[in-house]
Amino acid sequence: xxxxxxxxxxxxxxxxxxxxxxxxxxxxxxxxxxxxxxxxxxxxxxxxxxxxxxxxxxxxxxxxxxxxxxxxxxxxxxxxxxxxxxxxxxxxxxxxxxxxxxxxxxxxxxxxxxxxxxxxxxxxxxxxxxxxxxxxxxxxxxxxxxxxxxxxxxxxxxxxxxxxxxxxxxxxxxxxxxxxxxxxxxxxxxxxxxxxxxxxxxxxxxxxxxxxxxxxx
Numbered sequence: 558x559x560x561x562x563x564x565x566x567x568x569x570x571x572x573x574x575x576x577x578x579x580x581x582x583x584x585x586x587x588x589x590x591x592x593x594x595x596x597x598x599x600x601x602x603x604x605x606x607x608x609x610x611x612x613x614x615x616x617x618x619x620x621x622x623x624x625x626x627x628x629x630x631x632x633x634x635x636x637x638x639x640x641x642x643x644x645x646x647x648x649x650x651x652x653x654x655x656x657x658x659x660x661x662x663x664x665x666x667x668x669x670x671x672x673x674x675x676x677x678x679x680x681x682x683x684x685x686x687x688x689x690x691x692x693x694x695x696x697x698x699x700x701x702x703x704x705x706x707x708x709x710x711x712x713x714x715x716x717x718x719x720x721x722x723x724x725x726x727x728x729x730x731x732x733x734x735x736x737x738x739x740x741x742x743x744x745x746x747x748x749x750x751x752x753x754x755x756x757x758x759x760x761x762x763x764x765x766x767x768x769x770x771x772x773x774x
Contacts (some may be wrong), residue, residue, distance in 0.1 A: 559599045559641050561652035561701075561708025563731050567600070569636040570614060579619045579630060586613050586639050597657070599641040601732065602706030602743040603627050604657025628662045628741035637732040639706045652708025653701040654748055661689035663704075665740040666718065668733060677734070682723035684709075684733070689742060693717065694754060695746035697754060703745040707731055 567585035583600060592598065592607045593614055599605075605617035624630050632638070644650070666685040670677065686704060688696055696702070700713045707727060713720035728734050736742065 558644050558654040559604070559657055559706070560644050560648075560650055561641070561655040561703050561706060563639045563641055566637050566642045566730075566732055567640045568618070568638050569632050569638060570635055571634055572630060575618075579624055580616055581619065581629060581632075582614055582616050583638065583640075584614045585640055588642060589613055589615050590624075591642065599639075599643075599655070599657045599706050600629065601627075601638040602655070602657065602703050602745055603629055603659050607669060623659075626661055627659045627743050629743075631662075631741050636734045639731050641706055645649050653703075655703045655706065655745060656748055657706075657745070658738055659743045659745050660692040660695075661744055662724060662741045663688050663692075663744045665736050665738055665742050667738055668723070668736065678729045680725060682725075682728050684721040684723050686719050686721070686742065686744070692744055692746050695750045695769050697747075697750055700750055701747040703743075703747075705732060707733070707743050 563601060565587040567583045570582040570584050573580045584674045589610055592610045594608060594610060596607045597604055598607050603623060607615040607617060609616040612678055664687040666687055668682055668684050670680045670682055672680040693716065696711060696714050696719060698711055700710055700711050702709055702719060711719050712722050725735065
C-alpha cells in the first residue's frame with residue numbers, strides 16, 4: 558500500500574521489449590539504495606516489482622495488463638516519473654490509500670498558474686484532467702484521486718473533467734512540471750469510493766421474469 562506522497566522522481570532510461578513482457582529501466586539514485594530485489598515500488602502510480610537493482614537504478618517488468626491500462630509504455634527515455642516506496646505499518650497516513658492499481662490513463666488538459674506573474678515555484682496551479690470513462694463513476698467532488706501516483710483532492714467535477722488545485726511544492730517536487738497538455742497520465746480512483754459504489758450496486762434488487770421462474774413463481 559502507498560499513500561500518494563511522492564518521495565522522489567526518477568528518469569526512464571530505456572524501454573525494452575522482451576519475450577512476453579516489456580522491461581523499463583529507471584534511474585533512481587535517491588531510492589535505489591533502499592531497494593531489494595522483489596520489493597514493490599510505485600512508478601507514477603503503478604505498483605511494480607524492482608529487479609536488477611544497483612546504486613543508481615532499477616529495472617521492472619510490465620505485465621500485459623500494465624501495458625494496456627497505464628501510460629508507462631508511452632513514455633520515452635528521459636521522461637520523469639514519480640516514485641514512492643510502500644508505506645510501513647504504523648506510519649501516519651498522510652495522503653490516502655493508494656494501491657498502485659491504476660484504473661486507466663487519462664489526459665492532461667491544462668496545468669495553469671493561478672498567478673502568471675509569480676515565480677513558478679511560488680504560485681498555486683490549476684490542473685484539469687479528462688478522466689477515463691471506466692473511472693468516472695468513482696469521482697466525487699472533494700474526494701481523493703491519485704494522478705501519476707500523487708494523492709490529490711478533486712476540487713471540481715463535471716462528470717468528465719476533474720479540476721484540482723496544485724500547491725507549489727507538488728508542482729516542483731513531482732513530474733507534473735514536466736508534462737504538457739495532451740500527456741497521458743495514470744489515474745487511480747479512491748478504493749473506498751469504489752467499495753461504496755460496489756456495495757450500493759450489490760444492494761439494488763431488480764425483480765425480473767428470470768428471477769421469478771428460478772424461484773418457482
